[in-house]
Amino acid sequence: MRVRTPTDVGLSIRERRKALQLDQAELARRVGVSRQWIIGIEKGKARADFSLVMRTLDALGIVLWAEDENSAAAQQTGDPLPFSAVRIADVLAAHRGAGAGQ
Amino acid sequence: MRVRTPTDVGLSIRERRKALQLDQAELARRVGVSRQWIIGIEKGKARADFSLVMRTLDALGIVLWAEDENSAAAQQTGDPLPFSAVRIADVLAAHRGAGAGQ
DNA sequence: AACCGATGTCCGCGATCGATGACAACACAG
DNA sequence: CTGTGTTGTCATCGATCGCGGACATCGGTT
Numbered sequence: 572m573r574v575r576t577p578t579d580v581g582l583s584i585r586e587r588r589k590a591l592q593l594d595q596a597e598l599a600r601r602v603g604v605s606r607q608w609i610i611g612i613e614k615g616k617a618r619a620d621f622s623l624v625m626r627t628l629d630a631l632g633i634v635l636w637a638e639d640e641n642s643a644a645a646q647q648t649g650d651p652l653p654f655s656a657v658r659i660a661d662v663l664a665a666h667r668g669a670g671a672g673q
Numbered sequence: 674m675r676v677r678t679p680t681d682v683g684l685s686i687r688e689r690r691k692a693l694q695l696d697q698a699e700l701a702r703r704v705g706v707s708r709q710w711i712i713g714i715e716k717g718k719a720r721a722d723f724s725l726v727m728r729t730l731d732a733l734g735i736v737l738w739a740e741d742e743n744s745a746a747a748q749q750t751g752d753p754l755p756f757s758a759v760r761i762a763d764v765l766a767a768h769r770g771a772g773a774g775q
Numbered sequence: 776a777a778c779c780g781a782t783g784t785c786c787g788c789g790a791t792c793g794a795t796g797a798c799a800a801c802a803c804a805g
Numbered sequence: 806c807t808g809t810g811t812t813g814t815c816a817t818c819g820a821t822c823g824c825g826g827a828c829a830t831c832g833g834t835t
Contacts, residue, residue, distance in 0.1 A: 574739045595781075619822085620720050697812070707793065709793075713793090
């Protein structure tokens with residue numbers, strides 16, 4: 572999902588935590604923060620420590636991508652599955668081979 | 674690019690700032706932070722305020738995506754140019770039309 | 776009812792943040 | 806060489822963070 576605000580990240584974290592069937596205490600232990608902090612982040616705490624957020628995403632297996640909005644295909648097209656629908660490398664190889672050059 | 678650490682974000686920010694031909698002072702003004710803070714972030718400052726980072730990415734037109742690592746096609750294949758080399762939507766359309774359907 | 780796990784709130788504390796201002800290092804144009 | 810713009814460092818200071826601990830709430834179980 573597209574991430575714009577601390578609230579977006581909070582939702583991603585909470586959803587993923589529940590999907591993994593972890594409670595806040597266990598996630599806190601794995602990330603190395605207090606349960607307090609997990610509560611705050613999931614609620615969209617505005618001024619959170621960035622490195623702790625990264626560690627939390629990592630602990631949950633959430634991958635973060637940064638890209639120029641002008642080359643964000645998904646935004647331009649509204650495609651909801653920019654990454655998972657196909658194996659990008661295969662598609663690119665075929666496309667390039669067809670003469671579309673990179 | 675894939676973002677794992679504060680350093681990754683710092684590099685993204687610095688590259689994009691230079692691409693837009695902004696100096697640190699101007700970026701700081703637009704984001705509403707001190708120039709000092711921009712310097713720190715670009716150097717990969719570990720414990721930065723998350724909401725300020727988001728505002729900075731926004732000011733630079735950098736889009737952030739979060740997804741489950743198990744569906745991250747680009748990571749699985751190691752493709753270094755998942756977004757910028759071609760117009761993904763066009764490639765996908767052609768690929769699907771060729772019978773490779775998702 | 777009593778018990779339990781999970782979640783969320785409140786307090787106080789030490790640590791760290793981000794802002795400000797002054798200054799150094801460096802490149803470059805005049 | 807002198808001036809100018811950009812980047813980076815240092816010191817100070819008020820504001821805020823994240824932590825531990827105690828406590829309240831809620832739902833489910835026995």
